[in-house]
Amino acid sequence: PQAPERDRFVLSKGHCTPALYSTMAQRGFFPLEELKQFRRIEGHMSGHAEMRHVKGVDMSTGSLGQGISAAVGMALAGKADGRDYRVYALLGDGEIEEGQVWEAAMFAGNQQLDNLCLIVDHNGLQIDGSIEEVNSAMPIADKFAAFKFHVIELTDGNDMAQVRAAFGEARSVTGKPVCIVAETVKGKGVSFMEGQVGWHGKAPNDEEYAQAMTELRAAHATLEKEIEFNNG
Numbered sequence: 001p002q003a004p005e006r007d008r009f010v011l012s013k014g015h016c017t018p019a020l021y022s023t024m025a026q027r028g029f030f031p032l033e034e035l036k037q038f039r040r041i042e043g044h045m046s047g048h049a050e051m052r053h054v055k056g057v058d059m060s061t062g063s064l065g066q067g068i069s070a071a072v073g074m075a076l077a078g079k080a081d082g083r084d085y086r087v088y089a090l091l092g093d094g095e096i097e098e099g100q101v102w103e104a105a106m107f108a109g110n111q112q113l114d115n116l117c118l119i120v121d122h123n124g125l126q127i128d129g130s131i132e133e134v135n136s137a138m139p140i141a142d143k144f145a146a147f148k149f150h151v152i153e154l155t156d157g158n159d160m161a162q163v164r165a166a167f168g169e170a171r172s173v174t175g176k177p178v179c180i181v182a183e184t185v186k187g188k189g190v191s192f193m194e195g196q197v198g199w200h201g202k203a204p205n206d207e208e209y210a211q212a213m214t215e216l217r218a219a220h221a222t223l224e225k226e227i228e229f230n231n232g
Helices: 017-026 032-037 067-081 099-110 140-146 160-172 206-230
Strands: 008-011 087-092 116-122 150-154 178-183
Touching: 008 067, 017 032, 067 087, 067 099, 067 116, 116 140, 140 150, 140 178, 150 160, 160 178
Parallel strands: 008 087, 087 116, 116 178, 150 178
Antiparallel strands: none
16 A cells, blocks of 8 residues: 555545445455444544545545645656556545636646546535536536546446446546546435435435345345356
């Protein structure tokens, strides 16, 4: 996690830590058992990404709109140091209502930071409602293109084949930073959570948790079968 040549990842929508921490545990950054410390007052895993206490986190985030600036700085430092690492930053479509996002995007485009790849999670919802109701940043793809980004639009950002292909394309781009705009479904995989803004930060009760896990385990089994089939 501290290797100078490592790729960097900044979770600019920094409250999405259940996904970040779980992925890092699965990749061996720390034991799965430590996930039980999540949001516990005596624990070390806060609700926002925390680089001081969680091994492998590249940037402490949570104040929306700030992570992209750090990612741009990392990409610029990589260029200045002659290193070939890449920097990835995940933003929410509600988050990009922040003005700081566009200052950072303007700089990245003008500096031709082709080692920078942004991903916008475009699920159309934020904590107070839909982005259309709050303060729409649409059209997202056109805005990043205007800021001199190579833009990749995914019709289904929950389709990992599309995501994988997009990252492959991003690596081939030179002279421009990349922005992947991914159309996603909030709460994907859990029937009663899909597309529901009320689940932005709410924990399920025991019954809801049991139903959610049943559905997710079924989806996992289907995915494993698809992987086995594709691998021959």
